[in-house]
Amino acid sequence: MNQFFEKYFPNVLQLKEEFITSTIETLYMVFWTALLAGVLGILLGVILVSTGQKGILSNSFLYNILDKVINFFRSIPFIIMLTLIQPITRFLAGTTIGTTAALVPLVVGVIPFFARQIENALLEVDPGVIEAAESMGTSPIGIIVRVYLIEGLPSIIRVSAVTVINLIGLTAMAGAIGAGGLGNLAITRGYNRFQTDVTIVATAIILLLVFISQAFSNFLIKRTSH
Template sequence: MTESIPFFQGIINLLAEFKDLLLIATWQTLYITFISTFLAYLLGVPLGIWVVVTAPNSIAPNRTVNEILGGIINIGRSIPFIILLVAVLPFTRWIVGTTIGPTATIVPLTIAATPFVARIIEQSLVEVDSGLIEMGEAMGATSWQIIFKVLLPESLPSIIRGVSITIINLIGYSAMAGAVGGGGLGDLAIRYGYYRYQSDVMIVTIILLVIIVELIQLIGNYSAKRIDKRNIR
């Protein structure tokens, strides 16, 4: 017990010393993660929907389009993020004018997350009861009506859970981007915890990342349960 007191005292002293840096790094991590998630869903949701509706026996089957989209998604998901991060540096510089800092990190994160989001959307939509789709078609609903009034509303709890998974994955990616000057808690951990051998800084950043991940997971699970019709009695 007495041995743990100096440890906690050291953590408290560290928080006091690095308070401003930790606050900035935490804000940068949240900024990077949530903006990247928003942009990835902006691109990934239509892509995932398109893959589902063009699949065989779906509402608008098109084998050629389906295979092309599936191939694009598979290629995007197969590239390790650290390689993608370096490979898109010219594109990142063209988009935001720089290759370092939180805003620059958003570009590769969005590119990496978009195919992941597309697969999450695809999986969520294919889980919808086919009977509901057939009922909509029997009632004369158009493809757009089936998508927006049947597929998306019925799959919303699964989609929300997917959002929390995406955010958590991007938090890990953003920490990885910190190794190349991407900002955030990962950057702080590398600069102080690794290069300056301050292991206590590394420990604090890990604790902060764990807390953020746990909060996001709890919020995602709670939100999904709240809107899941199967939980309503």
């Protein structure tokens, strides 16, 4: 086995510690971005559904503003977003390089995508259940918590998995500007130094993270589905 790796993955063997560090950095970016963007994305998604034309707190003015803002940020390619908000990143993180600095563009890039996904997931909730809750005098907050978020939980988990998988890809892209993680390792060592084995292994680890995320979400969906 060692001979196999020495022959086909010689550079990987020399970079064991860097691979471990880069994987931890990727997990760090994914975790904190998913947490921050998750909370804000769910909040925005709930507001979009609630203030929509058939929402329980219908408000066309607020909905149209949020809808346009989300569409605007969603239409900006992430690689351009990284450079556009560098002044904000420097102000908040004190630098534009590193995993912590990468959280700023990652959160900004993921929130609009996740908010739209949450909106679509909550729109799948049976309108009859919502009407029944309203007829029983349930408050709007009660409907949001007991109907939208609970009844729509399987769909929320499904779109969350899609978002996390997309996020893993974004962390690799952020590596292009020195954000750290597996993407940065694949570019600086694999691509720039023509160490193809490093690129292959870094890509394999990223794919493994994607498969684990998908498998975990499928498990949760089965446990929460009625």
